[in-house]
Amino acid sequence: MTETLRPGQTIGILGGGQLGRMLAVAASRLGLNCHVYDPAPGGPAAEVCAASTTAAWDDEAALRAFAGAVDVVTYEFENVPAASLDLIESLVPIRPGRRALAVSQDRIDEKQFLQNLGLTTAPFAQVDDATTLDAALSRIGAPAILKTRRFGYDGKGQARIMTPGDAAGALAEIKDAPAILEGFVDFSHEVSVIGARGIDGAVACFDPGENRHEDGILRETIVPARLSASQRTDAVLLAARILTALDYVGVMGVELFVTPRGLVVNEIAPRVHNSGHWTQNGCLIDQFEQHIRAVAGWPLGDGARHSDVTMENLIGDDIDRILEIAGTQSAIHLYGKAEARPGRKMGHVNRLTGPAAR
Amino acid sequence: MTETLRPGQTIGILGGGQLGRMLAVAASRLGLNCHVYDPAPGGPAAEVCAASTTAAWDDEAALRAFAGAVDVVTYEFENVPAASLDLIESLVPIRPGRRALAVSQDRIDEKQFLQNLGLTTAPFAQVDDATTLDAALSRIGAPAILKTRRFGYDGKGQARIMTPGDAAGALAEIKDAPAILEGFVDFSHEVSVIGARGIDGAVACFDPGENRHEDGILRETIVPARLSASQRTDAVLLAARILTALDYVGVMGVELFVTPRGLVVNEIAPRVHNSGHWTQNGCLIDQFEQHIRAVAGWPLGDGARHSDVTMENLIGDDIDRILEIAGTQSAIHLYGKAEARPGRKMGHVNRLTGPAAR
Numbered sequence: 165m166t167e168t169l170r171p172g173q174t175i176g177i178l179g180g181g182q183l184g185r186m187l188a189v190a191a192s193r194l195g196l197n198c199h200v201y202d203p204a205p206g207g208p209a210a211e212v213c214a215a216s217t218t219a220a221w222d223d224e225a226a227l228r229a230f231a232g233a234v235d236v237v238t239y240e241f242e243n244v245p246a247a248s249l250d251l252i253e254s255l256v257p258i259r260p261g262r263r264a265l266a267v268s269q270d271r272i273d274e275k276q277f278l279q280n281l282g283l284t285t286a287p288f289a290q291v292d293d294a295t296t297l298d299a300a301l302s303r304i305g306a307p308a309i310l311k312t313r314r315f316g317y318d319g320k321g322q323a324r325i326m327t328p329g330d331a332a333g334a335l336a337e338i339k340d341a342p343a344i345l346e347g348f349v350d351f352s353h354e355v356s357v358i359g360a361r362g363i364d365g366a367v368a369c370f371d372p373g374e375n376r377h378e379d380g381i382l383r384e385t386i387v388p389a390r391l392s393a394s395q396r397t398d399a400v401l402l403a404a405r406i407l408t409a410l411d412y413v414g415v416m417g418v419e420l421f422v423t424p425r426g427l428v429v430n431e432i433a434p435r436v437h438n439s440g441h442w443t444q445n446g447c448l449i450d451q452f453e454q455h456i457r458a459v460a461g462w463p464l465g466d467g468a469r470h471s472d473v474t475m476e477n478l479i480g481d482d483i484d485r486i487l488e489i490a491g492t493q494s495a496i497h498l499y500g501k502a503e504a505r506p507g508r509k510m511g512h513v514n515r516l517t518g519p520a521a522r
Numbered sequence: 523m524t525e526t527l528r529p530g531q532t533i534g535i536l537g538g539g540q541l542g543r544m545l546a547v548a549a550s551r552l553g554l555n556c557h558v559y560d561p562a563p564g565g566p567a568a569e570v571c572a573a574s575t576t577a578a579w580d581d582e583a584a585l586r587a588f589a590g591a592v593d594v595v596t597y598e599f600e601n602v603p604a605a606s607l608d609l610i611e612s613l614v615p616i617r618p619g620r621r622a623l624a625v626s627q628d629r630i631d632e633k634q635f636l637q638n639l640g641l642t643t644a645p646f647a648q649v650d651d652a653t654t655l656d657a658a659l660s661r662i663g664a665p666a667i668l669k670t671r672r673f674g675y676d677g678k679g680q681a682r683i684m685t686p687g688d689a690a691g692a693l694a695e696i697k698d699a700p701a702i703l704e705g706f707v708d709f710s711h712e713v714s715v716i717g718a719r720g721i722d723g724a725v726a727c728f729d730p731g732e733n734r735h736e737d738g739i740l741r742e743t744i745v746p747a748r749l750s751a752s753q754r755t756d757a758v759l760l761a762a763r764i765l766t767a768l769d770y771v772g773v774m775g776v777e778l779f780v781t782p783r784g785l786v787v788n789e790i791a792p793r794v795h796n797s798g799h800w801t802q803n804g805c806l807i808d809q810f811e812q813h814i815r816a817v818a819g820w821p822l823g824d825g826a827r828h829s830d831v832t833m834e835n836l837i838g839d840d841i842d843r844i845l846e847i848a849g850t851q852s853a854i855h856l857y858g859k860a861e862a863r864p865g866r867k868m869g870h871v872n873r874l875t876g877p878a879a880r
Contacts, residue, residue: 171844171856189547192570195844195856195869212550214569448803448853448874457848466851470829470874486529486553490815493824495806498529498553511553516806516828519877 167363168461169235171195175459176234176256177209178202178248179241180216182499182509183436183452184209186444187240190452196460201230208499209240221248231255238414238459240435242268243315259363259459260414264434267410271313271344274432281409283402284428286421287347293340297331300345307348310334312341322380349428351421355389358440359403360454360464361412368454368464369400370447373475375419375439381507385439385475387446388521391422398427406432415440415455438477438509445495445514446473472517483510525721526819527593529553533817534592534614535567536560536606537599538574540857540867541794541810542567544802545598548810554818559588566857567598579606589613596772596817598793600626601673617721617817618772622792625768629671629702632790639767641760642786644779645705651698655689658703665706668692670699680738707786709779713747716798717761718812718822719770726812726822727758728805731833733777733797739865743797743833745804746879749780756785764790773798773813796835796867803853803872804831830875841868 169175175191177184180202188198188209199215200207210216215233219226227248231237237258242265249265252258267277275285289300291310301308306328312321321341323334335343354377359369374389375382391399403418417437419430440451449457449465457464478486483504490496498511527533533549535542538560546556546567557573558565568574573591577584585606589595595616600623607623610616625635633643647658649668659666664686670679679699681692693701712735717727732747733740749757761776775795777788798809807815807823815822836844841862848854856869 168845171841171858172860185550189550189570192543192547192858193853193855194848195858197569197858211555211572212547212570445806448851448872453853462845463849465848465853466874470877483529487526487820490552490823491821493806495551495811495823497551500529500550500553500555502530514806516824519828 169196173197173235173460174199174215174233175456176201176230176237178237178239178244180204180207180209181240182208182501183240185212185499186452186497187238187436187456188213190450191456191460193453194456194460194462196456199230199234201226208501211500221245224251227251228255236459238455239265242434260410260412260416260434264410264412264416268432268434269314271311271431275344277409278406278429278432281405283405284426286349286428286430289345291343291345294332294335297335297343297345298328301325301328301331304345304347306330309346309348310338311344311346312338313344314342320380349421349423349430351423351428353390353422354430355391355399355420355422356385356437356439357399357403357418357420358415358437358443358451359400359407359418360415360451360458360467361407362458362464363413363461364463365408366464367404367407368467369403370440370443370451370467371469372396372399372420373439373442379507381479381509382438382477383479384477385442387442387469387473387475395422395427402427402429414458415451438512439475441497441512442473442475442514443467444497445516446471446520469520471520474515474517476513476515477509478511478513480504480506480508480510486511489513527554531555531593531818532557532573532591533814534559534588534595536595536597536602538562538565538567539598540566540859541598543570543857544810544855545596545794545814546571548808549814549818551811552814552818552820554814557588557592559584566859569858579603582609585609586613594817596813597623600792618768618770618774618792622768622770622774626790626792627672629669629789633702635767636764636787636790639763641763642784644707644786644788647703649701649703652690652693655693655701655703656686659683659686659689662703662705664688667704667706668696669702669704670696671702672700678738707779707781707788709781709786711748711780712788713749713757713778713780714743714795714797715757715761715776715778716773716795716801716809717758717765717776718773718809718816718825719765720816720822721771721819722821723766724822725762725765726825727761728798728801728809728825729827730754730757730778731797731800737865739837739867740796740835741837742835743800745800745827745831745833753780753785760785760787772816773809796870797833799855799870800831800833800872801825802855803874804829804878827878829878832873832875834871834873835867836869836871838862838864838866838868844869847871
């Protein structure tokens with residue numbers, strides 16, 4: 165393949181959930197086809213794609229056929245096994261590149277990478293067992309939070325330690341997995357920056373959004389976020405520094421804590437991000453199209469915000485209210501999931517709350 | 523079925539072109555599935571749908587299977603044969619209903635319907651042969667335009683008559699098909715109103731857009747249109763009168779000539795319309811979602827315009843400039859057509875030209 169895809173060429177997407185679905189819709193606008201790979205059948209993305217593969221991550225024949233059928237591969241899911249990626253990468257380019265995935269798959273590597281860039285993170289220590297957890301607690305103090313190094317999402321794989329006496333219970337809760345102890349950060353609120361970097365090195369960041377969580381799951385993102393002008397600039401510069409350091413191609417979500425002493429990086433996600441869903445109705449070009457443009461080697465689009473937006477996730481049986489919500493002034497984005505389990509993200513809605521300040 | 527579709531139910535779409543493609547994408551946002559029926563394989567819509575049928579309009583078995591697989595049927599193409607619609611309608615509801623289709627399929631019925639509503643149209647007369655054409659020309663005068671009663675689009679099936687001497691040539695050009703002679707209307711510009719009517723009778727119209735044609739094909743739609751406040755009100759009231767008279771459910775395009783003596787109705791299209799593509803980037807809810815909401819029995823959405831927009835069609839080899847266009851501040855919407863023939867609509871772009879006046 166060449167660096168730049170032409171209309172009619174195909175992007176492979178690893179992971180077939182709602183992020184893959186919205187990436188595929190964005191690609192269709194640019195005349196690009198998508199082919200989704202996911203171990204589970206009938207996911208949200210396959211419904212809107214011309215092609216999909218249902219096969220395990222270790223199915224070498226399926227991975228080879230998939231790589232042979234596409235012109236570039238991206239992912240909506242950062243925990244694809246390294247061996248699968250090795251095989252794919254031997255056949256077709258992967259964007260964003262492997263370094264971003266490696267860094268974000270491991271919470272300790274991620275924090276080390278961020279600190280090496282001169283960015284502030286929560287204090288942290290590696291935890292492998294009860295002994296290292298005791299040492300970490302002595303250094304960092306309680307309250308703190310114990311997280312698995314890998315495979316965490318939506319508050320899963322986490323346990324709070326309010327006093328040292330909670331240590332044994334916390335280790336049991338995460339099933340003695342390799343872990344990180346993170347000190348609590350005294351923050352007023354969380355914001356995220358959705359940044360994009362093109363294959364030419366150009367960087368474009370969407371306006372930061374302010375996130376509100378419930379039970380460890382994102383509930384709302386409100387744009388504009390409560391930030392001073394200098395904080396807003398800091399947030400964007402910091403995201404750009406991360407993107408450039410990783411020679412990144414695509415969209416990344418960067419979660420930041422706002423504290424009296426500045427911005428603290430919580431975590432990075434090497435993909436389109438739930439806190440960027442507001443861009444679908446607040447900007448000419450949304451995060452999904454921005455990612456597809458980058459991965460396809462196209463110029464980044466105009467991500468300027470035309471409106472203030474509140475994005476609300478529809479979680480579990482929120483979906484039962486869908487016709488009532490349809491009667492309000494909001495744009496609905498459902499993921500086509502048949503079963504509404506508690507805590508499951510079923511869709512989201514965007515409400516415009518006014519014109520953007522210009 | 524009930525009047526109202528739930529997420530997971532399926533809308534059948536007759537016609538699998540770009541309008542069907544954009545309807546299917548809008549339906550996916552609402553968690554609704556689409557099943558496209560088209561005689562030609564590999565059209566733009568099938569690529570973004572979970573299900574499609576490729577079969578002739580007179581394939582009864584295929585029509586029955588299609589009707590059995592969907593919960594309601596709509597169309598993106600108004601020239602589906604009546605016999606096919608009869609069969610489908612015996613099995614599943616069609617929205618918008620048959621009356622709108624019948625009226626818009628025949629230029630004489632359409633003009634008669636509009637005049638019966640008290641609306642102004644171009645002067646017209648029925649033409650069946652050279653004799654009736656001569657009589658029509660005596661009454662209406664030249665210049666005038668001879669159009670086939672049925673199956674015209676993008677300027678096809680039309681011939682101009684500048685002087686009575688052009689009559690024979692014009693009849694030959696439209697191959698002696700049953701025809702209508704329309705007098706020229708002295709208009710300054712053309713606008714169109716994209717109107718929607720819900721199953722509950724609620725009407726919502728998008729702001730009128732101003733259309734610029736080249737070689738009989740829409741080239742640009744500019745919003746806002748040049749209209750006085752009272753013309754703007756007239757345009758919307760007139761569209762609402764048409765929708766209500768037809769007990770219409772869905773989106774309709776109404777083309778209007780702006781003249782010194784008021785608005786003259788050019789034609790109506792009982793479907794989403796090229797001149798409404800600007801709504802994809804100028805409004806929270808676009809014409810495609812508005813149509814799907816109506817057809818699914820959902821409440822109409824918020825079609826207020828947040829931005830001024832210029833929509834430009836990409837026709838024929840315009841598509842070769844796509845990467846150059848991607849580098850400008852515009853939203854690209856391609857239709858996934860492989861071959862760029864002259865005059866073929868390959869996609870469109872929307873440019874935001876400023877915030878809407880509020």
